[in-house]
Amino acid sequence: MTNHSPPQTQRLPDRRSCPLLTELRPNTRRPDSMFRLAALFIFALIVVALFTSLWFMMRDRGDNPRMARTLMIRVVLSAALLLLILFGFLSGHLHSHAPW
Secondary structure, X not given: XXXXXXXXXXXXXXXXXXHXXXXXXXXXXXXXXXXXXXXXXXXHHHHHHHHHHHHHHHHHOOOOOHHHHHHHHHHHHHHHHHHHHHHHHHHOOOOOOOOO
């Protein structure tokens, strides 16, 4: 009778022990604080633009194009935030903590 043992799984190399992995992704330990601050600042500006356009909607009653202008600013800021986050992930300054 033969003894069937389960197959051994290979461990991936640790980032600190493999110089190639360290060179490819130098900042994988924690997100860069400048990216966090920039993202929070842009997000705060998005919220301010949203409530400013609400204020203009209630105040002007459709007589002034200020509401449309602030909503356009909000869309541009949202696109800038998306591009900043995408750049952060692609450059290695940001990384996901998701388990999948």
